[in-house]
Amino acid sequence: MIAAAAALSSCGGGASAPNVAVVAPDGVLRELGEPCAGGEPFLYAHATAAWRVEDAAGTVVSSGNLPEGEAIAAFNHDPGVPRVPTFCRFELHAALSAGAKYRLVLPEGEPLPLALKDGKAMVTLG
Amino acid sequence: MRRWLLLGLLVLAGCGADQARDGGRDTLPGSLPAGVTFAAPTSTAVAPPLELSLLDSTPVEGARLWKDRPVVVFFFASWCSRCATQQEALAPLAEKYRDVVTFVGVGGQDKAPAVKSWLDAHDVTYPVGIDGGLQTWRRYAVRQPPAVILVAPGGKLERGWPGGVSRDVLAGQLERLVRR
Numbered sequence: 001m002i003a004a005a006a007a008l009s010s011c012g013g014g015a016s017a018p019n020v021a022v023v024a025p026d027g028v029l030r031e032l033g034e035p036c037a038g039g040e041p042f043l044y045a046h047a048t049a050a051w052r053v054e055d056a057a058g059t060v061v062s063s064g065n066l067p068e069g070e071a072i073a074a075f076n077h078d079p080g081v082p083r084v085p086t087f088c089r090f091e092l093h094a095a096l097s098a099g100a101k102y103r104l105v106l107p108e109g110e111p112l113p114l115a116l117k118d119g120k121a122m123v124t125l126g
Numbered sequence: 127m128r129r130w131l132l133l134g135l136l137v138l139a140g141c142g143a144d145q146a147r148d149g150g151r152d153t154l155p156g157s158l159p160a161g162v163t164f165a166a167p168t169s170t171a172v173a174p175p176l177e178l179s180l181l182d183s184t185p186v187e188g189a190r191l192w193k194d195r196p197v198v199v200f201f202f203a204s205w206c207s208r209c210a211t212q213q214e215a216l217a218p219l220a221e222k223y224r225d226v227v228t229f230v231g232v233g234g235q236d237k238a239p240a241v242k243s244w245l246d247a248h249d250v251t252y253p254v255g256i257d258g259g260l261q262t263w264r265r266y267a268v269r270q271p272p273a274v275i276l277v278a279p280g281g282k283l284e285r286g287w288p289g290g291v292s293r294d295v296l297a298g299q300l301e302r303l304v305r306r
Contacts, residue, residue, distance in 0.1 A: 026270070028269050028270055029288065029289075030289065035207055035208060036270065037203075037205070037206060037270055037271070038270070039269035039270035040260070040263070040264070040268075040269045040270070043203075043235040043260070043270070044235065046203070046235070047205055047206075047207060048205045049205070068207055083289070
């Protein structure tokens, strides 16, 4: 029963706290924190785009749709202007086990390796 | 009988005033109204080519659109939440300047059914096409939606707003350009 509840809680990938950050390193000028989608060449990374996480055997362990992204600073430097070079970061929850290897699949681009580190995982689109 | 006649007239009037929201040929502007002139452009930069197939497959060339009047180009996507906010700013201006300023939407990274639903949901009454290969987006250096470009009559690239433009700012630009 507990396992069923746990499985249910991971369905859709949106109910639990985010544990995966997907970063589109697009370098677009934005205001920090503003909602975003991936800029060229990462336009396929946007709210509503389907994602799935597969384990090493190719079994889908989590899936869902990307939420709105959030603009984060691309460089550790404040140029003192409102719009600065940014990346677009999406946060999602996937049912991952520590020590296991996964891959994130988006509508375009190659599948990206994914693994938990200290309970979190980060993927940079390339 | 009289009441029914009046009701019929009202319905007919309502139908006549209903604007197409399919982004196709019927949304292209009509003749430029008499007495309308335009201020000289402030820029010498030439607008990049804009070739678009509207949602009903009508071909459109930017050079023909901006030959005799300003053009506002809106780069958008149906999945872009900020594009909805941008459209809220554009809608009243598109209505105010109908046949005087041409508004055109250029979708990217999108599919026709999603775009058509979006046009209907967001009161888009101007022509729209999908730039499937993102050629036009790249020509205008659009890296993400929304982005808005203002082209002056004759084809000079007057202003561009990556990330979008407020209604007040665009209204100010159009008021400066349009004389009637």
